[in-house]
Amino acid sequence: KAGVTQTPRYLIKTRGQQVTLSCSPISGHRSVSWYQQTPGQGLQFLFEYFSETQRNKGNFPGRFSGRQFSNSRSEMNVSTLELGDSALYLCASSFAGSNEKLFFGSGTQLSVL
């Protein structure tokens, strides 16, 4: 069974640009959640999608948005990038939700210059 796939692996952008990150969950998993990881800050929850609906959202500005498609693949978009958005963005999938085993991808390392 293929794991969670995140693309691209690395991304370099400049301030003010926008970026779209992609996540393909494990086959059969309907829940996809996104996290921002920065050194010393742990993982900060961005949002979670289940069957194409956003079920929960963390405390991030509206520049951060996401969506989920009918095949459970998910995208995360960040508009008007700021230097502070530089981080590792992790996607996790599970069958039903965050209160069970999550399977993480290797992440997308975003650098904003």
Added chain:
Amino acid sequence: QQQVKQSPQSLIVQKGGISIINCAYENTAFDYFPWYQQFPGKGPALLIAIRPDVSEKKEGRFTISFNKSAKQFSLHIMDSQPGDSATYFCAASMDSNYQLIWGAGTKLIIKP
């Protein structure tokens, strides 16, 4: 009240020793407490998890101890090995909410 406080931030243990990482929470509605292990360049992977109806859960060399009254839980790694060197995260969530609240992580180094 949504925070999970993890300590220590970093830990160095000799090979064969016991590694202990602690977490504390405030929200008594939390009912799921997992520990994740993360190696450099990889996403976190679930190591072991516990629910508050038990005080201890053991899987191989890894044990979670849970103290409901103190609102604390800890990870014990017995006979620590160099391959255990990684960053460990505790987390908490509740069934009614699909959001995991994470501790800040502990970087564990096992010295040969």
